[in-house]
Amino acid sequence: MAKPARSTKSAKSLTVAVIGASGAVGEVFLRVAAERAFPVGELRLLATARSAGRRMAFRGREYVVGETTEQALDGVDLVFCSATSAASRQWGPKVVERGAVMIDDGSAYRMEPAVPVVVPEVNGDDVEWHQGIISIPNCTTTPIVMALHALRQLQPLKRVTAATYQAVSGTGAAAVEELRAQLRAYGRGEPMPPPQVYPHQIALNVIPHVDAFGEDGFTGEERKMRDETRKILHLPALPFAATCVRVPTIIGHGSAVHVEFDGPLSVEQAREALRGQPGVELQDDQARALYPTPLSSEGDDRVFVGRLRADPTVPYGLVLWTVSDNLRKGAATNAVQIAEELIRRGKL
Ligand SMILES: NC(=O)c1ccc[n+]([C@@H]2O[C@H](COP(=O)([O-])OP(=O)(O)OC[C@H]3O[C@@H](n4cnc5c(N)ncnc54)[C@H](OP(=O)(O)O)[C@@H]3O)[C@@H](O)[C@H]2O)c1
Numbered sequence: 001m002a003k004p005a006r007s008t009k010s011a012k013s014l015t016v017a018v019i020g021a022s023g024a025v026g027e028v029f030l031r032v033a034a035e036r037a038f039p040v041g042e043l044r045l046l047a048t049a050r051s052a053g054r055r056m057a058f059r060g061r062e063y064v065v066g067e068t069t070e071q072a073l074d075g076v077d078l079v080f081c082s083a084t085s086a087a088s089r090q091w092g093p094k095v096v097e098r099g100a101v102m103i104d105d106g107s108a109y110r111m112e113p114a115v116p117v118v119v120p121e122v123n124g125d126d127v128e129w130h131q132g133i134i135s136i137p138n139c140t141t142t143p144i145v146m147a148l149h150a151l152r153q154l155q156p157l158k159r160v161t162a163a164t165y166q167a168v169s170g171t172g173a174a175a176v177e178e179l180r181a182q183l184r185a186y187g188r189g190e191p192m193p194p195p196q197v198y199p200h201q202i203a204l205n206v207i208p209h210v211d212a213f214g215e216d217g218f219t220g221e222e223r224k225m226r227d228e229t230r231k232i233l234h235l236p237a238l239p240f241a242a243t244c245v246r247v248p249t250i251i252g253h254g255s256a257v258h259v260e261f262d263g264p265l266s267v268e269q270a271r272e273a274l275r276g277q278p279g280v281e282l283q284d285d286q287a288r289a290l291y292p293t294p295l296s297s298e299g300d301d302r303v304f305v306g307r308l309r310a311d312p313t314v315p316y317g318l319v320l321w322t323v324s325d326n327l328r329k330g331a332a333t334n335a336v337q338i339a340e341e342l343i344r345r346g347k348l
Pocket residue numbers: 019020021022023024025026046047048049050051052068081082083084085086087105106107137138139169170171172173174326327330331
């Protein structure tokens with residue numbers, strides 16, 4: 001349980017609980033909330049007994065992580081849940097019972113009809129119909145829907161395919177440690193520690209297997225990208241196929257995206273549309289080798305797009321490359337922005 005709150009709760013400040021505070025996203029969430037001056041009055045940092053007692057800082061003050069319990073949720077206004085699907089399922093109804101709002105980073109509720117999946121720059125209006133739980137999309141979906149949303153202002157989308165290059169922090173803190181341990185062993189010429197998080201060694205390798213395989217041969221991550229993109233863009237039949245690949249980077253998910261449209265659009269029109277899309281930064285200058293990379297995007301809240309070119313294999317097609325910081329816009333920043341959207345609309 002966090003230390004008792006200061007009695008400085010102002011009219012606008014909120015009682016906020018973070019479930020999964022000790023995780024990869026939880027830590028970044030605290031940083032982003034502080035940077036954006038999110039109106040936190042009382043803060044409760046929650047996880048499991050494994051992390052209970054750990055000390056974490058928020059705005060220069062130390063908090064102690066507590067175990068997630070019903071009591072710890074009493075009196076909250078807002079819960080950010082970034083833990084596991086089981087935790088979301090366990091605590092979501094308890095949050096809703098208390099009349100609070102839960103913004104959930106996980107996939108547990110994303111496909112439920114009563115739960116909006118929101119990227120504020122794309123479908124912020126969908127917060128209006130929430131019934132207590134709002135999901136954020138998968139960290140690979142977010143940058144792609146932001147680019148697609150800009151482009152569909154020019155021409156309706158006909159078909160999308162994507163191949164991802166996903167950093168290990170997308171799997172959580174244990175995966176980052178696994179990559180680091182393998183790189184250390186390689187650097188010292190020691191035997192490689194056996195993989196525990198991934199099915200194969202991730203250092204010096206790429207693994208085309210993110211989440212479990214389904215009967216159709218696609219992985220859970222690939223299905224999530226398709227289904228969440230359709231839901232966020234309100235295009236339930238959009239043809240969409242992805243190949244999701246884990247690569248040995250630590251932060252920043254890249255995607256090569258091929259988009260087919262119903263009618264013509266030029267590369268220059270697409271560039272203009274992307275320049276005008278809030279939250280998107282175009283980095284596209286071949287002469288200067290300017291395009292986004294995971295390292296150049298790390299620590300930034302924007303979605304970066306580059307390598308725009310016409311796809312000559314279809315009548316109206318574009319190929320592009322997106323990168324975003326999966327822990328920020330892919331998770332924590334998007335979650336804070338949703339809460340800000342609720343406040344702006346007087347719904348929190
Ligand atoms: N990483 C990303 O890029 C990313 C992006 C978008 C969404 N997400 C989603 O965000 C969630 C968290 O991801 P992560 O990368 O931060 O994972 P992580 O580093 O493994 O951290 C998981 C956190 O959840 C806590 N936790 C686990 N089971 C719990 C339970 N039953 N009750 C309460 N807390 C529990 C853990 O607490 P202990 O420390 O006590 O074990 C830890 O704080 C996942 O649903 C993931 O799909 C992640």
